[in-house]
Amino acid sequence: MRYPALVGIAFCVALPFVAVPPAVGQEDDVFAFIPLGGRSLLEAALAEGLPNDLTERIAEAEVDAAAWRNILDAAKSGAPAIDGLDSWQADTLAHYLAWQAPFDPAGELPxxxxxxxxxxxxxxxxxxxxxxxxxxxxxxxxxxxxxxxxxxxxxxxxxxxxxxxxxxxxxxxxxxxxxxxxxxxxxx
Ligand code: HEC
The missing domain is CATH 1.10.760 (Cytochrome Bc1 Complex; Chain D, domain 2)
Structure with a gap:
């Protein structure tokens, strides 16, 4: 489970927060507590650089999430961007690729x-x-x-x-x- 350790840590101190609706243009911030999905994780990894064999697989492979998780784990040594993902993020990315790949990682990501x-x-x-x-x-x-x-x-x-x-x-x-x-x- 992803969150149990976090329960009770936040808001131990009574902060003077007032429930103000988010101002226009700040939507991204107010939703920042929702963990990144596979598209954002992949976008960040692509910006950092991924080995060609991995981007080729994204463009070709149609395999399930467990297989994608193995592919990502195997890519860690040559791809710091993948190595830097925590286990939840790697699983999130693996499931994204399982349902959305194959697609062109150089194009707009699904x-x-x-x-x-x-x-x-x-x-x-x-x-x-x-x-x-x-x-x-x-x-x-x-x-x-x-x-x-x-x-x-x-x-x-x-x-x-x-x-x-x-x-x-x-x-x-x-x-x-x-x-x-x-x-x-x-x-x-
Ligand atoms: C067209 C209106 C509408 C949209 C759009 C909508 N919901 Fe709901 N949702 C409802 C209504 C009405 C209820 C309360 C009645 C019920 O439980 O079906 C509800 C309740 C829920 C609940 C709590 C009750 C339950 O069924 O367990 C969850 C969870 C939920 N929605 C998930 C989602 C998710 C996920 C999405 C986006 C994919 C979504 N909703 C989009 C109308 C909507």
């Missing part, structure tokens, strides 16, 4: 689970409803196929990717959620 959560999961309730839940992938897929959610537009592979992203990265303790996103945001 959206990741975090991108989808921010794009698709805020119009009826705040993102907190999503990212604070800890669930199995079957439970996430069940939520997305429930009547309230079935009309959200994604491909089947994207739903699987979003579920995998949330299994690895959701369950964020409420202490880590900015006060402005903690309560009162559900409109259903």
């Amino acid at each position: 959206r990741d689970g975090r991108d989808m959560a921010l794009q698709l999961c805020q119009s009826c309730h705040i993102i907190t409803v999503v990212v604070t839940q800890e669930r199995t992938r079957e439970a996430w897929l069940g939520t997305m196929n429930s009547p309230s959610h079935v009309e959200i537009t994604t491909t089947d592979a994207e739903r699987e990717l979003l579920a995998d992203y949330l299994v690895i990265n959701a369950g964020i303790p409420i202490d880590l959620v900015p006060p402005a996103l903690r309560a009162g945001g559900a409109s259903y």
Whole structure:
């Protein structure tokens, strides 16, 4: 589990925070507590430089997440950008590549689970409803196929990717959620 060690560390001291809605242009900051998805992780790694055999695999390979995790682990010695990922990030990237590759890593990268959560999961309730839940992938897929959610537009592979992203990265303790996103945001 990604978060248990963090519970209770934040906000031990009563800070004089007021729940102010985010100002225009600061959306990125207010969502910074939501862990990066595979697209952002890959973008950063590409900017730092990846060996050609790895970028070629992204353009060609269609393998599952466990296989991608092995490929990433094997690439560590020649790729500091991959070596620098923690285990959760490597898993997040492996699941992203499993559902989205093959694609051209020199082109625009396909959206990741975090991108989808921010794009698709805020119009009826705040993102907190999503990212604070800890669930199995079957439970996430069940939520997305429930009547309230079935009309959200994604491909089947994207739903699987979003579920995998949330299994690895959701369950964020409420202490880590900015006060402005903690309560009162559900409109259903
Ligand atoms: C069209 C409106 C709408 C959108 C868009 C939406 N939701 Fe919801 N969501 C609801 C409603 C209505 C409820 C409460 C009723 C229910 O649980 O079905 C809810 C409740 C939830 C819950 C808590 C209750 C449960 O089912 O466990 C979760 C988790 C959730 N949504 C996840 C998501 C995710 C993930 C997305 C983005 C992929 C999303 N929602 C986008 C309407 C929406």
